[in-house]
Every structure is written in C-alpha cells, then in structure tokens.
Amino acid sequence: MECKNELQQLLADFKANHMPSVSIDCVIFGFHDGQLKVLLLRWKNTDDWCLPGGRIHKQENMDAAAHRSLRERTGLHEIFLQQFHTFGDVNRYRHYSQIETLAKLGLPEDVAKQVVSRDISVGYYALVEFANVVPTPDIFTDECRWWDIQQIPALLFDHNEMVSLALKTLRRQLSYQPIGYNLLPEKFTMPDLQQLYETILGQTMDRRNFQKRMLGYGILKRLDERKIGGAHKSPYLYRFDKEKYEKALETESLFTT
Amino acid sequence: MECKNELQQLLADFKANHMPSVSIDCVIFGFHDGQLKVLLLRWKNTDDWCLPGGRIHKQENMDAAAHRSLRERTGLHEIFLQQFHTFGDVNRYRHYSQIETLAKLGLPEDVAKQVVSRDISVGYYALVEFANVVPTPDIFTDECRWWDIQQIPALLFDHNEMVSLALKTLRRQLSYQPIGYNLLPEKFTMPDLQQLYETILGQTMDRRNFQKRMLGYGILKRLDERKIGGAHKSPYLYRFDKEKYEKALETESLFTT
DNA sequence: ATATAGTGTGTACTAGATACACATTGAACA
DNA sequence: TGTTCAATGTGTATCTAGTACACACTATAT
Numbered sequence: 209m210e211c212k213n214e215l216q217q218l219l220a221d222f223k224a225n226h227m228p229s230v231s232i233d234c235v236i237f238g239f240h241d242g243q244l245k246v247l248l249l250r251w252k253n254t255d256d257w258c259l260p261g262g263r264i265h266k267q268e269n270m271d272a273a274a275h276r277s278l279r280e281r282t283g284l285h286e287i288f289l290q291q292f293h294t295f296g297d298v299n300r301y302r303h304y305s306q307i308e309t310l311a312k313l314g315l316p317e318d319v320a321k322q323v324v325s326r327d328i329s330v331g332y333y334a335l336v337e338f339a340n341v342v343p344t345p346d347i348f349t350d351e352c353r354w355w356d357i358q359q360i361p362a363l364l365f366d367h368n369e370m371v372s373l374a375l376k377t378l379r380r381q382l383s384y385q386p387i388g389y390n391l392l393p394e395k396f397t398m399p400d401l402q403q404l405y406e407t408i409l410g411q412t413m414d415r416r417n418f419q420k421r422m423l424g425y426g427i428l429k430r431l432d433e434r435k436i437g438g439a440h441k442s443p444y445l446y447r448f449d450k451e452k453y454e455k456a457l458e459t460e461s462l463f464t465t
Numbered sequence: 466m467e468c469k470n471e472l473q474q475l476l477a478d479f480k481a482n483h484m485p486s487v488s489i490d491c492v493i494f495g496f497h498d499g500q501l502k503v504l505l506l507r508w509k510n511t512d513d514w515c516l517p518g519g520r521i522h523k524q525e526n527m528d529a530a531a532h533r534s535l536r537e538r539t540g541l542h543e544i545f546l547q548q549f550h551t552f553g554d555v556n557r558y559r560h561y562s563q564i565e566t567l568a569k570l571g572l573p574e575d576v577a578k579q580v581v582s583r584d585i586s587v588g589y590y591a592l593v594e595f596a597n598v599v600p601t602p603d604i605f606t607d608e609c610r611w612w613d614i615q616q617i618p619a620l621l622f623d624h625n626e627m628v629s630l631a632l633k634t635l636r637r638q639l640s641y642q643p644i645g646y647n648l649l650p651e652k653f654t655m656p657d658l659q660q661l662y663e664t665i666l667g668q669t670m671d672r673r674n675f676q677k678r679m680l681g682y683g684i685l686k687r688l689d690e691r692k693i694g695g696a697h698k699s700p701y702l703y704r705f706d707k708e709k710y711e712k713a714l715e716t717e718s719l720f721t722t
Numbered sequence: 723a724t725a726t727a728g729t730g731t732g733t734a735c736t737a738g739a740t741a742c743a744c745a746t747t748g749a750a751c752a
Numbered sequence: 753t754g755t756t757c758a759a760t761g762t763g764t765a766t767c768t769a770g771t772a773c774a775c776a777c778t779a780t781a782t
Contacts, residue, residue: 227486230553230585270553270585294551294587296487296527328487328527328587330551383641399760416762417740424738440759441747656729673731674771681769697728698778 215313218347226263231329232274233261233367234289235374236282238338239391243356244407246371247281247343250351251364254312257355258364259371260346261329274332281352283342288335288390292377293370296328300366313348333374335390379409386427386456389448397435397443398422427453472570475604483520488586489531490518490624491546492631493539495595496648500613501664503628504538504600507608508621510569514612515621516628517603518586531589538609540599545592545647549634550627553585557623570605590631592647636666643684643713646705654692654700655679684710 236247248257262277264270274289343352355361360371381387387408388401402418422428429449434442493504505514519534521527531546600609612618617628638644644665645658659675679685686706691699 227585229484229486264553264585266583267555269555270551273553291551294527294548296521296530296587298524298526326523328484328521328585330553330585380641384637397760414740414742415760416742419761421739436748438759439749440757441749441761443760654729671772672729673773676730678770693779695728696780697726698730698780700729 215347222263225265227266229327231261231263231327232270232277233259233295233329233331233370234274234278234281235259235292235331235333235371236278237333237335237357237374237378237391238341238354239404239407240338240354242403242407243358245338245354246357246360247341247352248355248360248363249281249345249349250353251348252313252350256364257361258349259367260352270330274330278332278334278336280346281344282336282340283344284336284340289332290334291330291332293373294328294330295366295370296326297366298326300326300329331370331374333378335378335387337390337393339393375408382408386425386448386453389450389453395431395433395445395447397445399443401446425456427456472604479520482522484523486584488518488520488584489527489534490516490552490586490588490627491531491535491538492516492549492588492590492628493535494590494592494614494631494635494648495598495611496661496664497595497611499660499664500615502595502611503614503617504598504609505612505617505620506538506602506606507610508569508605509607513621514618515606516624517609527587531587535589535591535593537603538601539593539597540601541593541597546589547591548587548589550630551585551587552623552627554623555583557583557586588627588631590635592635592644594647594650596650632665639665643682643705643710646707646710652688652690652702652704654702656700658703682713684713 238245238247247260249260250257260277260281262273262280264273268276271289271291274291275287278287278289279285338354341354343354345352357371357375360368362368363371378387382405388396388404391404392400398419399415401422402413402415405418406412427449428446431445431447433445435445436442495502495504504517506517507514517534517538519530519537521530525533528546528548531548532544535544535546536542595611598611600611602609614628614632617625619625620628635644639662645653645661648661649657655676656672658679659670659672662675663669684706685703688702688704690702692702693699
C-alpha cells in the first residue's frame with residue numbers, strides 16, 4: 209500500500225527536520241451550544257482518538273511550532289495559545305499498546321518502535337472561536353472533530369490526563385484573569401458569557417452577581433443593540449474592550465496587603 | 466590537558482544515555498538571613514554563572530531527573546520541586562557567545578558546536594531549607610553557592626529570564642497555596658514566616674493582619690516553647706501541621722460563586 | 723532602674739462578595 | 753387580541769474577608 213511508503217518517507221523527513229525527543233500536544237477548547245468542546249483526531253483505520261500535536265522544526269521557536277500545529281488543524285491564525293505543562297514520564301504511553309496502534313497505520317514493527325520511544329511532550333491549550341474553526345485531520349488521522357468535554361472517550365497516550373490538566377489550568381486562569389475573548393463571538397450577551405463561565409467551572413452562578421462582577425472588571429462595553437430573535441426579552445449585546453482586556457491579562461491579581 | 470578528554474568522554478556518554486534536545490534547569494530557592502537566595506554555579510575557568518541543570522536518562526521520568534539534579538547539587542532528598550515553564554525559543558542562547566564559553570572549558574570548536582544547538586529546557590523551581598544544603602559543583606563548574614535574589618548577575622543562556630519567571634510563579638503560588646514548609650526550619654516564629662512572605666512578595670505587611678490570616682488558614686500549630694536568645698520579647702514558636710498543610714496544597718481556592 | 727525595640731493581642735471600618743425580589747419584554751398560545 | 757410564560761433588567765440588604773490602627777508586655781542593653 210502506498211500509504212505505507214508515504215508514512216515511512218514522512219517519518220524520515222521528520223527525523224531530519226525536527227527536534228528529536230520532543231513533541232507538542234494541543235488541547236483546543238471551543239464553546240458551542242452551551243457546551244465546552246475539545247478538538248480531537250481519530251487515527252487512520254482505528255476508533256482511537258487523540259489530541260492534535262506536532263513537532264518542532266530545528267530552527268523554529270517552540271511556541272511558533274504550537275501555533276503552526278493549531279493553524280493546520282483549525283485554519284485559525286490569531287489565537288489564544290499557552291503552554292500549561294510538560295509531560296515526561298517514562299510510561300506516558302502505558303495506557304495503550306502503542307506498537308499495535310502504529311501497526312494499524314501499516315508500519316512494520318521495527319519502524320514503529322523507533323517512533324514510540326518515550327518523548328517529552330509540551331502541552332499547550334488554546335481557546336478558539338468555535339464557529340470559525342475548520343477542523344482538518346493530519347496525515348496520521350482521517351477525522352477531526354469537536355467533542356463535548358463531558359463525553360471525551362479514552363484517548364491514546366496520556367492525552368486524557370492532558371485534557372484534565374488543561375481544564376484545571378483554564379479554571380485556575382479564570383480566577384485571576386478574564387476569559388472569553390477567544391471563546392465567544394465578537395458580540396455576545398451577558399447570559400452567553402455567564403454560560404461560558406458556568407460551563408468551564410462546572411457550577412451555576414447568580415445572574416445578578418455575575419453581571420455585577422463582570423461589569424466591575426471594566427473590560428466589557430455594552431452596545432446599544434440587543435439580540436433579536438430569542439423567545440424572550442431581548443438581552444443587550446456586549447463586546448470586550450480589547451485594550452482594557454489586554455491590560456487585565458497582564459495585571460493578574462495577587463495575594464497582597 | 467586531561468580535563469579535555471574527560472569532558473569529551475562525558476559528552477559522548479551524555480549522547481548515548483540521555484535524551485537529546487531536552488534539558489532541565491532548576492531555580493533553587495532558599496531563605497536565609499531575611500533574604501531569598503538562589504543557588505548558582507560558576508563555569509570552570511570563567512566568571513560566568515548559571516543555573517544548575519541536567520539531562521534526562523532515556524529510562525527516567527523527567528521529574529525524577531530534576532530530583533536527581535537537585536540531589537546532586539544540594540544533597541537534599543525530600544524537596545519541593547515543581548516545573549514552572551518550558552523554554553523553547555531558537556535564540557534562547559542569544560545573550561552570550563556560547564562557543565566562546567565552551568572553548569574556555571577546553572573543548573575544540575567542532576565539539577562545542579554539537580553541544581550548543583538549541584535545546585528545549587524544562588524549568589523547575591525548588592524550595593529548600595537553606596541550612597541543610599551542601600552546595601556542590603558539577604563537572605562543568607568549579608563553584609556552587611547561594612546568591613541573594615537581588616544581586617544575581619547576568620547569567621549564561623536565558624537563565625535570568627528563568628529566575629524571573631520562577632519567582633513570578635512562586636509569588637502566584639503564594640496567592641492560592643501555603644508556602645513555607647520547605648523554606649523554613651521545622652520550628653519558626655511568626656515574624657520569621659512574615660519575613661519570608663515579605664521577601665518573596667517584595668512588600669511589607671501588617672504584622673497583626675498577617676498573623677490573623679495565617680492562623681485563619683489553620684495550617685499552623687503554636688508550640689508551648691518560645692524562641693529564646695533574642696534581644697526582645699520572646700516570640701512563640703510554630704510548626705506546620707503537615708496533614709492540613711498538604712490538604713491546603715491540594716485545595717487551591719478558585720474563583721467561585 | 724530605665725530605655726528601647728520587638729512581640730502579643732483586639733476592635734472598628736471598608737469593600738467586595740453574596741443572597742435575594744420585583745418589574746419588563748417578547749414570543750407562544752389560547 | 754390578550755393572556756401566559758420564561759427569560760432579561762435592575763437594586764438593596766447582608767455577610768464576610770480584608771484592612772487600618774493602638775496599647776500593653778518583655779527581654780536585653782545601658
């Protein structure tokens with residue numbers, strides 16, 4: 209099968225042009241339909257899903273490599289992307305039979321073994337605007353789609369752990385920095401924003417207090433428009449004040465006296 | 466010079482037994498004399514200082530490699546050690562002429578070049594009890610000692626940046642988790658603890674409010690003893706309630722309703 | 723004995739977070 | 753057409769954590 213040669217060629221190229229031992233994995237969060245979603249890839253000829261990832265070119269910044277991966281999977285250019293943890297356990301592949309999985313790709317076992325020696329993987333998480341994403345599989349996979357965070361199946365490698373830690377990091381970030389700019393459309397309602405927060409944190413909040421707090425941050429601008437077409441009273445539309453939002457991102461509140 | 470052969474041999478061993486492309490660097494914090502200190506190494510035959518670091522054995526967990534490095538530099542076994550960021554810019558060595566520096570070790574330039582291709586480096590930070598540390602140089606260095614955080618010189622590589630970010634992470638951690646267990650001796654006074662906090666955060670605090678807050682966390686146990694020998698009224702001694710301290714480490718306070 | 727400087731302790735005040743209720747609107751339905 | 757319903761808009765009382773602040777005590781130094 210020609211796919212086999214193509215893969216072997218690809219692996220050879222990888223070896224020549226990419227840093228050995230190190231890879232990148234991305235937990236890409238999107239928000240749609242009141243649900244927090246993660247973009248996953250399905251390996252060719254399998255039912256096994258994993259996170260999108262990539263490798264670092266020898267003359268490429270690591271962050272740039274992560275952006276490149278993301279761009280290739282989503283079509284998006286300007287995105288919130290941040291490393292959250294680096295994974296380096298010897299047995300990070302323990303949850304599955306990796307040789308077996310690679311064999312399904314049509315690789316001979318000896319080639320497969322080269323691929324599966326433990327790598328250090330730098331985990332990034334991204335926040336993207338759901339509607340703008342064009343999910344695109346890579347050469348190893350034949351499907352790329354969103355999964356509800358609640359319904360993610362057992363993933364390959366240590367990728368479930370990565371998703372958990374990315375979510376934990378996202379939640380923590382919420383406690384000292386604003387979030388939403390990259391997850392919501394440009395104009396959104398206060399209930400939209402609240403639903404986002406509730407979904408990420410996994411808990412409900414008081415409508416009135418939530419609004420008070422958000423407005424208190426001074427990063428929102430209420431528009432004159434209201435959202436029309438809803439079944440009930442029309443809520444106001446808001447958008448982020450980009451400048452103040454950026455400032456708030458830098459000024460993280462700390463333990464002080 | 467025999468040192469040269471020894472070094473070349475060492476590098477060959479490194480290549481065979483360690484993961485390529487990836488290294489570890491440690492920002493080791495200690496507290497002494499009212500000052501926050503960092504452990505630095507001075508390169509052989511130079512006045513250039515850098516952070517202690519290491520490489521990962523092919524069959525070794527990354528965290529274990531970091532612990533090993535730390536053990537080798539400090540003699541300490543049980544220590545607080547946590548990764549805080551992974552550095553992967555192409556120009557992370559831009560701040561110095563690396564070939565030149567390596568030449569001072571007695572390495573021929575061609576060998577030196579192999580060494581200096583950009584690596585990904587995983588940054589760890591450690592909190593250790595100052596008094597128990599036995600600073601020990603490694604094969605590349607002939608001095609290992611503590612530096613006041615305020616007086617750290619221009620370091621090799623991107624190590625100044627690493628120290629800054631480690632400190633920033635430490636400060637942030639202070640805002641949602643207790644700190645002190647690994648930086649103070651077993652028994653300490655409230656003023657000791659306050660001085661630690663003030664040093665890390667770089668700001669003074671109200672004595673009474675600080676005590677109230679710390680006791681409010683419920684992780685301290687006041688002993689019947691007082692510290693004797695001081696020039697003034699004897700302060701009480703405290704120790705951490707290990708169990709509650711550990712619990713507090715897990716239960717990080719988040720943005721909630 | 724006296725001075726000095728650091729420690730032990732308590733109370734009033736402030737601001738942010740929380741709990742909570744009623745009026746308004748727009749579509750759906752009778 | 754008007755009645756119903758569910759969601760939105762808005763304000764106030766309360767609670768709690770954080771902050772500001774003062775006086776008494778004690779161990780050494782003189």
